[in-house]
Amino acid sequence: MKQRTPLLRWFGIAFILLWSLVPLYWALNISLQTDAQAGSKPSNYLPPTPSLDNYSSLLTGGTDLAQSVQQSSVNIFIECAAATVVTLVLATLAAYAFARMQFKGRRVLFYAVLATMAFPAYTTLIPLYQILTNFGLVNTYTGIVLVYVSGFLPLATWILHNYMSSLPIALEEAGNIDGASRMQVLWHVVLPLARPGIISTAIITFLFAWGQFLFPLVLSSDLSTQPLTVVIASLQGRHLVPYTLLNAAGVLALAVPAGIALILNRYIVSGMLAGSVK
Amino acid sequence: MISKRNRLRNVALVAGAAALSVAATGCSGGGSSASSQTKDVTITVALFGAPPPQKSLDEFKKSTGITVKWSTIDWDSLQTKIAAASTSNTYFADATDVDWSRVGQEGKLGWFLPMEKYIDQKAYAADMPQLSSFTSNGHIVGVPFDASYLVTTVNKQMFAKAGITTMPKTIDEYTRDLQKVKASGVSPTPLNIPFNAAEGLSTYWYQTTQAFGGSILDEAGKPQFTSPDSPGYKAAQWMVDALKNGLVPAGNINVSDSQGQQTLMAKGVTASTFADYSGNVGSLYDVPASSSVTGKLQYIPTPGLSGTTANVSNPDGIGILKTAKYPEAAAKFIEWFTSAENQADFAGASGPDKVMPGYFLPSRLSGLTKLTSAKGLAGGQELTSMLKTSKPVFPAGAPVWYPQFSNAVYTNLHAAAAGSMSVDAAIKTIADTATKLAGQ
Structure with missing residues (x-):
């Protein structure tokens, strides 16, 4: 050719x-x-x-606008970080179980988890809203983080499952022969080997959480939990659109994910390709 | 064989999951615990603009005992929140936006409490010409708080440079004057029409149809614009011709209403917008930070078929959600928020301390009069007389299916302007959509 x-x-x-x-x-x-x-x-x-006047308006001084941007920046970091940590813990355990443990219905359960990724996320918005309302979790970090985790867990489980499946099982067997329990094998053998996969899953989860708009819009009602993405949208007036300010806010919101993507792009790529080559 | 321990564990797991499901989804939403309490309560008001000054809200609290928690959400996001909260019967605010275009939908779905229970309908109607735009199924869904109606703005300096000193009163005169401005070289593209496929294009067409002497739909929702002789058809043809004949900048095919106002009218690129926002002269064109044509733009009575015509109104209202926790307290807030005195103050009648950022125009005639006399509102006299005669787009109220209809309007008019379909085909598609929606 x-x-x-x-x-x-x-x-x-x-x-x-x-x-x-x-x-x-x-x-x-x-x-x-x-x-x-x-x-x-x-x-x-x-x-x-x-x-830099637009950035100055958004970030400095005690104006309502600056306070909104500052508080929502804190919110988005908390929500994304918490969602990432919880997703990682649960996905690691689930992925290991699906990759290594033998139990009845393992394949069905695994594919059922993967199948949830095929559902448009928005179809779950109203039921989730009702559930969180009933549990008093609307407009709380916990509620938003739980929804993020439920959304990102299947993908994270899939990525880590692929990664863990590609690891040589002989090392785990050696651990078992040495008398290590399954959790000890996971902690001392699998996790160190799966570190690149875990890092890439963390980055992907964090970036996905950072880009959320509709769910936090509906599930938060004031600045105590609204992330930056929601606050930026609220800058748009009914009749007047502050274009320069909106663009500055957009650049600010972009800075963190762009920095992560630029610095850690090799992990993102390896996570996406995990398990594709044995 | 599964051990007894495993079986017990499985049962416990299933029972736990079932209990969680029942707890989570079995209960209805939390919107049924409304209280008539009005003292020492906190209500949430969700609107798309910044709040009134804290001092004003503090005064309201002092006189009523009601604390207002203000939530600013942009208009589009607010509609999503209203729909999500109402559909799932959950609380998110006590009072929120009721847009004129959603009145039919929100009225039929019962998302808002009938306001006639809380206000003196007769007195309000006498002072608020746009109250009729908020009626659905015989109920008042919301109270207009910010008068918005479509007006014609003209850059009088550009018109004067082209030798036009008497403002046009008919569509024909208006078109001739625009051609004169173009021919004189004052502006090669003097007319601003936002042809971007968005709501602003739909409302522009409604106003132009009104100017050509007609309406969009009859009371049954039947389209009134299918015949080439009908005002709606002529209006669409006039708008598309204006683009094709070079009266409108070619780039306007992707320009939205606010973009056109901010980047064309406020910069002196175009000389006139036929369907502009009421209040734009004072809040945009006369503001040096955003305009290079301060003091040069004015409202003119909108030219019609044989003389000036009525202005189509597209006001924003405020209503009480059916899931409100404190409906009575929310009603007291709405009464205060839409009072003539506060409306005038929010628009700047009593100086900057009482201004509500982003507030355009009082919806009360008395509020507008007060504002005009207090601060010499730009074009105040003209705006007051236009508000008096302003008309709703749909005299019988916006239909339930308005969002789909508007989508068909702007999508097809945009396509006609872009040249991918004829005006005739665009009109036919819009009419077919309306007929189909009305028949459902």
């Missing part, structure tokens, strides 16, 4: 990069402009006089 020419390959790479990065650049560009500059015709492809 004839190899593609480097030129064509570079063209493809450049196209994908532009496709992905231009919107992000445009958000950054607008966020550094004043309203007048952002609305000028023709558009400014570079900020004429770059200004």
